[in-house]
Amino acid sequence: MSKFCESCGAPLSSPEMQGPSSKYCKYCTDAAGKLKPRAEVQRGIAEWLKTWQPGITQEQAIKRADHYMKAMPAWAED
Numbered sequence: 001m002s003k004f005c006e007s008c009g010a011p012l013s014s015p016e017m018q019g020p021s022s023k024y025c026k027y028c029t030d031a032a033g034k035l036k037p038r039a040e041v042q043r044g045i046a047e048w049l050k051t052w053q054p055g056i057t058q059e060q061a062i063k064r065a066d067h068y069m070k071a072m073p074a075w076a077e078d
């Protein structure tokens, strides 16, 4: 099992993040453990960014989420 979600970097050691997949957290997968579409995961990460950076706009949050995801194994571009 991976230690961190390969899609968003969430720690899989915490039970509330664990879903049906061993590679991804429950927020990045559907009920069957399949990875959600990139745009959907991106929106989720943007919301998460906004919770600890209250000053940023939705547009900035989406941009930062995009940048963040490029470092994730599930979304890495080569």
Ligand SMILES: [Zn+2]
Pocket: 005, 006, 007, 008, 009, 010, 024, 025, 026, 027, 028
């Ligand atoms: Zn995740």
